[in-house]
Amino acid sequence: MKRNILLSLPFFLLNTGAFALESTGADFGKDLRNVENSLTGDKIGNAAAPSVPRPVPAHGRDSRWWSVDLFGSAHKAIMTASLALMDSGKFPDIARAGSILLTGSNDESGHPDKMHNGGRPGELWKGGTPESLGGVLQNYRHFKFAAAYARLGTICHLTQDQAVPAHAANISHYTQEKFEAYSTDGNRVKIEASRDNGEMEPYAYYQDLQDDTRRHLASWVHPKTKVPYWTPAGNAPPLGQDATYGPPGRYGAGRDVYSETKSNDSMADEGGGPQVTLSPEIRVRQLGMAGAATAGVLISASKRLPPxxxxxxxxxxxxxxxxxxxxxxxxxxxxxxxxxxxxxxxxxxxxxxxxxxxxxxxxxxxxxxxxxxxxxxxxxxxxxxxxxxxxxxxxxxxxxxxxxxxxxxxxxxxxxxxxxx
Known part of the structure; x- marks a missing residue:
């Protein structure tokens, strides 16, 4: 999920003056708070609230695959479901660090840049590079436990993103990407079981989930046209290698057609009607797969952290x-x-x-x-x-x-x- 949220925010938010057209790094969280408070008539920083706050459309209150609490973060929904699946008696550290992991799962800093579909979860686990911010192990071995579990949450974020077809196919997109922005059904995460085989390192679930998503791309077709929604590059790296560092994929129809906006004249002033897709089962499956992989990451990490x-x-x-x-x-x-x-x-x-x-x-x-x-x-x-x-x-x-x-x-x-x- 990318940090540049403005390209897909409803027009009423763009009129608030709450933030500039680019929101990156340290000011990202403040910008989001500016938006939220602009909607309720508050002020934060230099952002002035509009004289007449505009309401959030009803369909906009449902969760999206974003790291934006205003719309309901899918990353937090996935982490919440994963934490609920785990046995707190067997993994007491994960239970105690729940709020830290939840915040970490919403952290975009694991992406090398705001347009990258993936990241380096192995570096985030081991630490030692400036981008890893100490990673999990280096922070942990220096008794910076909260920072270690926060970075573990960031590994989960990168892993969860590989359940998004556009990420796994390495398709360049912004936050108007329809699979990510689809909110009609919210983020109901149904996890059948953790994706834990007992041997994988915490960072390996990233590639494991990406491979699973890529295996299904050809079968995820529009029911009417039979054209795949998402198509990887013909010379994409083989399974087992990170496709997000390979050539870009594309939308099968030449444009993103996963969902369409249902026309509703009564909501025209509030950003249009709700989204409709002919393939909601894909998103339901991928939310569950992301949750299962997240639980696998957490279990693997908890078992590997040393005394x-x-x-x-x-x-x-x-x-x-x-x-x-x-x-x-x-x-x-x-x-x-x-x-x-x-x-x-x-x-x-x-x-x-x-x-x-x-x-x-x-x-x-x-x-x-x-x-x-x-x-x-x-x-x-x-x-x-x-x-x-x-x-x-x-x-x-x-x-x-x-x-x-x-x-x-x-x-x-x-x-x-x-x-x-």
């Missing part, structure tokens, strides 16, 4: 050393930990292992959390300089990664120095 260690301290006290650390974990209340030593760069293996049960977080925190304290027997180690390394394993088999930092210092929080005279 973290912070605040590691090693304090010699007599003939022992007190080792203390804090564990953060997204999904497993019970975790196993190991304390290992290395000397002169040579590992000596785990010298202490144990299991601990973490505490439930207090809102607005997202992670299970627990404090651990153990003692090392110093005489048994001998004199020298050591590095103490703590790792945690959760119920999914994830192990604390090397890169774990609560700050900008390069030293990982999983390691601490120990000097035995």
């Amino acid at each position: 973290l260690v912070s605040g590691l301290s090693v304090t010699p006290v007599g003939k022992s050393a007190a080792v203390k650390f804090t564990i953060f974990e997204n999904r497993s209340r019970k975790v196993n930990y190991s304390v290992s030593l290395s000397r002169d760069g040579k590992p000596r293996g785990a010298i202490l292992t144990g299991e601990t049960e973490l505490m439930d977080p207090a809102a607005p925190d997202l992670m299970f959390k627990g404090e651990v304290g153990v003692a090392l027997d110093l005489p048994a180690l001998g004199s020298g300089s050591y590095i103490v390394d703590v790792r945690v394993t959760d119920g999914d088999g994830n192990i604390t990664p090397d890169e774990v930092n609560t700050d900008d210092i390069s030293v990982n929080d999983t390691r601490a120095a120990l000097l035995i005279p």
Whole structure:
């Protein structure tokens, strides 16, 4: 879904003076709020409300496949249905982060530019590029949990867009695209089951859903003309490769004919009548497929986020050393930990292992959390300089990664120095 919303907004909005013809980046949300408040006679920023607010047409109040709350965001509708499908007991982090994920699913920043039909969900998962804004994993490993789940929501947004035929066929379009703008039936998301095969990475559902959509393009034809609504380029990349970075597709009839506006003279002053399509089942199916894929993304991510260690301290006290650390974990209340030593760069293996049960977080925190304290027997180690390394394993088999930092210092929080005279 693109950010340039004005090309398809009803004419009455264009007369409000609520925003300029281009709305991108940081001012996008403000512009939308300006529109909403212009309709109700409010003022935001430099936008003045019209003296006589014009009503939103009745058919315009239904949801569209947009990231525009004024009309009801399909992305939020899909995320809401996906969250309702998931077991909060098995995926407590997803349940706790629901509002963050909902907002993230409405985020357009995952697209390289406002005209691009796709994006790089793998980069959004891993982070490390300026465009990823830290991504999921990099933010998560730096204890920026809210930012991590927000970027996970953005991955869901990109994935959901691949259920839109014009996106999967890489057809250049604006927000007047009729499949996206179709609102007569709203966004009733019916998910039969999550699209989770247990092995796919969270970002892989993007390509999986795009491939599914592309497989159906030839069969989605206008009932009267038998011409496909959407046609990919003849030299489009094969399935398994992102078509949104390939040559552009086109509308099969030479123009977008998925729906037509039903004439209604009584609504002429309010932007025309409701939309009518001969193929509503396509949109119903694709909303469900987008919801199933979104649930798959969330399940996969929750299973793959690792336990973290912070605040590691090693304090010699007599003939022992007190080792203390804090564990953060997204999904497993019970975790196993190991304390290992290395000397002169040579590992000596785990010298202490144990299991601990973490505490439930207090809102607005997202992670299970627990404090651990153990003692090392110093005489048994001998004199020298050591590095103490703590790792945690959760119920999914994830192990604390090397890169774990609560700050900008390069030293990982999983390691601490120990000097035995």
